[in-house]
Amino acid sequence: MRNYCEECGREVETKVVTKKEIFEVCGEPVEVDARVLVCAECGEELYCEEFDNATLIDAYNEYRRRHKLLLPEEIKKIREQYGLSQRSFAKLLNWGDKTICRYENGSIQDKAHNSLLLFLREPENMRAYLTDNEIVLDERQKLKLLDTVERLEKDTEFRVGSRFFDLFFSRIPCEENGFKGFDYEKLCAMVLFFSQKSPELLKTKLMKLLNYSDMIYYKENGISMSGLKYAHLPYGPVPDNFDMILGKMAADHIAHIEVLYEGGYEKHQVIPECDIPEGILSGAEIDVLNRIYEKFKNFGSVEISDYSHNETGYKATKTGEIISYSYAMDIELN
Ligand SMILES: [Zn+2]
Structure with missing residues (x-):
């Protein structure tokens, strides 16, 4: 810039x-x-x-x-899981017309409002709320909402799964995640980008490619691409909780790891299972991914691992520590 x-x-x-x-x-x-x-x-x-x-x-x-307050996007998610517009959600809660809109746009919410939202996040509680309160929604809307609640209650497994995922990945931007809350969709697109372009992509190399993409994008734009945190491990920087993410990607049929045996060694190859969804990667992001791909396309897993050991951020941290994105400033691609 x-x-x-x-x-x-x-x-x-x-x-x-x-x-x-x-x-x-x-x-x-x-x-x-x-x-x-x-x-x-x-x-x-x-x-x-x-x-x-x-x-x-x-x-x-x-x-x-x-203050343990919900984030604006979490408030939005609660409203959306019930399929309600900002206006009908506010009506349901007996709040002012614009209240939900303001919260979703970043105003700090009232403590009591926060407690009610947290309570209503559980479909079981929403059902109780609908029975116990004088609801101002019209009959048709109310029936539709009850239908949604019933569907969500049956979907418990899905909800427990996504809550579990949220526990491990911070949605709050900070220096460790490159000032971006973890973005699973973006990461899936990055993984698909590299695994489709490479004739054979191993997991160890993928981790380095993701790290360089996030770091270079951060260096140029002041924000990371995926919101991943990277930890210093003996074989280079590794995305925090990466195996858990790969497990979710396999369950979602986005990509999976295939274990191959070659000359007595195990190889973990990344197999893409779908196309990159449209509209997820911006032009600037694709540009960075292409440059990273070109730079390292002839590097094997060991070479790229060795290469990453020379970066300032890696040398300045100890095993297990998170490598801050502030070290991205020292990375030179050429
Ligand atoms: Zn100057």
């Missing part, structure tokens, strides 16, 4: 750095790791609306984490 620097008086190369900033949220000071754009030559801070907004959102999310 090139930008105008007033200090230098001309257009300059820029880079992204992180620093601590304190914001006041609902009267409480909240410290966040803020990304700022600086002039690569003189170090002067340059204005970047996107980063400013993201920092503010991070501060709000940190406040939510502290």
